[in-house]
Amino acid sequence: MCVSACPPITHAPFLRAVVCGEPLPTLNSGASLKGDFVKTGLIHLLVVSGSHLVGVEIWVRFLSKCLRMSRLRDAAIFSSLVAFTLMTLATPPVLRALFSWMLMFSSSHFRLGWTRAQILTMSGAFCLSGCRTRWDLGSLILSWLASLGLAFSTGFTISSAPSPALKTSHRRLILRERTLLFFRGVKRDLIGHISVYVTLIPALIPMGVPSLASIACNLVFAPVMGFVLFPISVLGYAGLATLADRIWSIALAGVSLAARHTPEPWSPRLYSPAWLVPYVFALSLLLIARERRAKLKAVGEGPLISTEKVYA
Numbered sequence: 001m002c003v004s005a006c007p008p009i010t011h012a013p014f015l016r017a018v019v020c021g022e023p024l025p026t027l028n029s030g031a032s033l034k035g036d037f038v039k040t041g042l043i044h045l046l047v048v049s050g051s052h053l054v055g056v057e058i059w060v061r062f063l064s065k066c067l068r069m070s071r072l073r074d075a076a077i078f079s080s081l082v083a084f085t086l087m088t089l090a091t092p093p094v095l096r097a098l099f100s101w102m103l104m105f106s107s108s109h110f111r112l113g114w115t116r117a118q119i120l121t122m123s124g125a126f127c128l129s130g131c132r133t134r135w136d137l138g139s140l141i142l143s144w145l146a147s148l149g150l151a152f153s154t155g156f157t158i159s160s161a162p163s164p165a166l167k168t169s170h171r172r173l174i175l176r177e178r179t180l181l182f183f184r185g186v187k188r189d190l191i192g193h194i195s196v197y198v199t200l201i202p203a204l205i206p207m208g209v210p211s212l213a214s215i216a217c218n219l220v221f222a223p224v225m226g227f228v229l230f231p232i233s234v235l236g237y238a239g240l241a242t243l244a245d246r247i248w249s250i251a252l253a254g255v256s257l258a259a260r261h262t263p264e265p266w267s268p269r270l271y272s273p274a275w276l277v278p279y280v281f282a283l284s285l286l287l288i289a290r291e292r293r294a295k296l297k298a299v300g301e302g303p304l305i306s307t308e309k310v311y312a
Contacts, residue, residue: 007241041214093143117287149199
């Protein structure tokens with residue numbers, strides 16, 4: 001359904017890869033462009049992940065503000081997430097994100113008290129059985145590791161709660177406080193991206209040992225491209241195919257330019273994605289243990305409340 005609905009544009013294979021989760025072609029020009037993504041370490045951007053489901057939820061939540069009843073909003077969000085999952089033929093990364101959303105909603109609604117690490121572990125383990133190909137397993141591992149890396153980064157971020165300076169009437173203090181909040185947010189996002197990339201390195205090594213140039217590409221281009229290419233690709237399905245094709249042309253030109261200045265990676269091919277499963281579970285258990293220590297430390301200070309997306 002998703003693949004057949006793709007508009008017939010020049011960069012249609014990339015739209016199908018980002019929106020539908022279809023593997024890129026290995027023939028003709030697609031092979032060289034895919035090689036550029038591998039060379040620059042940006043191949044993980046072509047995997048449909050939980051961040052795409054987060055984008056769908058944000059848009060639906062924004063459009064459903066007119067619904068006064070929270071149950072109707074939740075039903076609209078759930079229906080949209082299920083529709084997007086079915087549209088992508090329930091690829092393992094998207095299915096993992098949907099299952100995580102369902103577990104998070106159940107934990108909150110029924111007060112089950114599941115932690116972020118527990119939800120990530122249960123959803124990832126559930127989707128392992130649905131991986132039939134090497135591509136499915138590799139994409140699931142990348143998505144799962146990205147979620148774990150983002151979860152690990154929360155322990156090193158700085159609280160962005162406003163200080164009492166905002167209660168004053170002095171404009172300089174208010175401007176200063178807002179500036180500090182902005183830079184704290186930038187620092188938090190930067191730490192998150194670094195944590196995600198470091199967590200992904202063992203999964204990216206079989207495609208090519210990261211170089212300093214590829215690491216710089218990930219830190220500079222990956223956050224921007226990740227937030228731009230998916231919405232643009234969805235708009236391509238919604239009738240703006242020409243605009244999506246032009247923006248993809250600009251993005252691919254930038255990736256090709258970066259690839260020309262990136263040394264050829266050394267691909268040892270030491271292991272298949274199946275060997276990364278113990279690594280993922282080890283990180284999951286480590287995160288569960290860290291959350292347990294944090295809960296024990298917070299006893300007497302009130303319950304821990306987290307509003308972050310566990311399926312990103």
